[in-house]
Amino acid sequence: MCKKAIWSIAGTAMLALEAMNSSPAAIPPPTPETHPLTVEDLLAVQSVARVELSPDGKHVLIVTRGTNLTSNIPTSNTYLSETHLGSELQALPAEAALGQWQADSRALTFLRPGQDCTQIWRIAVDTRQAAAQPEACLPAKGRMLTTFRWSADGRFLAFLSQPPPNDALQEISQRLVAIPQQTPAQACINIDSDEARGKGMDALDLACRASTSWLPRV
Amino acid sequence: MGFSYGGGLAGWGLTHTTRFKAAILKEPVSLDMAAGWRGIWGHPGFGGDVIGKNYGIESPYEGEGKKFIEYESALPNVSAVRTPTLLEFGVKSGGAMQGGNEFYQGLIWYRVPAELVLYPRTIHGFVEPVLVADSFRREMKWFERWLSR
Numbered sequence: 001m002c003k004k005a006i007w008s009i010a011g012t013a014m015l016a017l018e019a020m021n022s023s024p025a026a027i028p029p030p031t032p033e034t035h036p037l038t039v040e041d042l043l044a045v046q047s048v049a050r051v052e053l054s055p056d057g058k059h060v061l062i063v064t065r066g067t068n069l070t071s072n073i074p075t076s077n078t079y080l081s082e083t084h085l086g087s088e089l090q091a092l093p094a095e096a097a098l099g100q101w102q103a104d105s106r107a108l109t110f111l112r113p114g115q116d117c118t119q120i121w122r123i124a125v126d127t128r129q130a131a132a133q134p135e136a137c138l139p140a141k142g143r144m145l146t147t148f149r150w151s152a153d154g155r156f157l158a159f160l161s162q163p164p165p166n167d168a169l170q171e172i173s174q175r176l177v178a179i180p181q182q183t184p185a186q187a188c189i190n191i192d193s194d195e196a197r198g199k200g201m202d203a204l205d206l207a208c209r210a211s212t213s214w215l216p217r218v
Numbered sequence: 219m220g221f222s223y224g225g226g227l228a229g230w231g232l233t234h235t236t237r238f239k240a241a242i243l244k245e246p247v248s249l250d251m252a253a254g255w256r257g258i259w260g261h262p263g264f265g266g267d268v269i270g271k272n273y274g275i276e277s278p279y280e281g282e283g284k285k286f287i288e289y290e291s292a293l294p295n296v297s298a299v300r301t302p303t304l305l306e307f308g309v310k311s312g313g314a315m316q317g318g319n320e321f322y323q324g325l326i327w328y329r330v331p332a333e334l335v336l337y338p339r340t341i342h343g344f345v346e347p348v349l350v351a352d353s354f355r356r357e358m359k360w361f362e363r364w365l366s367r
Contacts, residue, residue, distance in 0.1 A: 039354040043347070067347035074345055 233295035240364035250317025296324030308340025
């Protein structure tokens, strides 16, 4: 159903384009299956919440959002697909919704909290297999690691960490930290100034760009 | 109809025209822009030092600055509203509700048809499906009621 929903959105857009490019056509009469749009129809639509193209444009991460009135919880689905029409959607784990592409487009990466640390997982686009990077273990220290970005050369990772919901550490709810990845000899960069604190992703971008030359503008 | 800043703009619009048959202000930010600005005016980086420069305001408490931000606010001009208005807020939306109840009370005082709906457990942005559904149904009903006249 989800696949249908996504491609029906794409299909609607294409039909609209087609309509714009062609001469006016008669509007087909209503059929017994059609009815005026209802609130229930609207809530049944899976909306596309995020689309992240791989840098080479060959693959795409798609996150959809929907609602389940029976359970009263919002729903979300995450998929990986090739970008040509008719491609199959591969369902991904929920954590992949915040995934980021490697700069070489060979894998989609995402963070998955573990008992002792948060691990980086990779989904290689050729095998479509997900695997943890055992050498990459990010110490969370009671914090959630959320948004992250790779450096252009894939050696560094910048991420946003924050206390879990309702944590007593709300006053320091957003600290920006960049650490070296796979190259321990590199100096750590700790962006934890008053200026950077509490400003979210804009600050992450600005602070990292100001402090280093490795983080590309996203 | 507008949500968030769009709701604030819609609210401001209602105080300056009677051309609309019905309106819905969903989490408008803010119907009391004057209070909103004064509430952050002294905060470095986010208040008078930034807003003041951008808008050429010396002070929101007196003179032209006071006049300007009160003109920019919907609440001080509520007596001009004639449009039936549905207001929707999440009870956990904090500052988004600034001036919301006061605007609603003003509409009632001036006998403008109005409803104020407060959604439990809701922050700035409706997430819980049954509340989203309730909101959509109320909005449809509101427009059906007033646009059919």
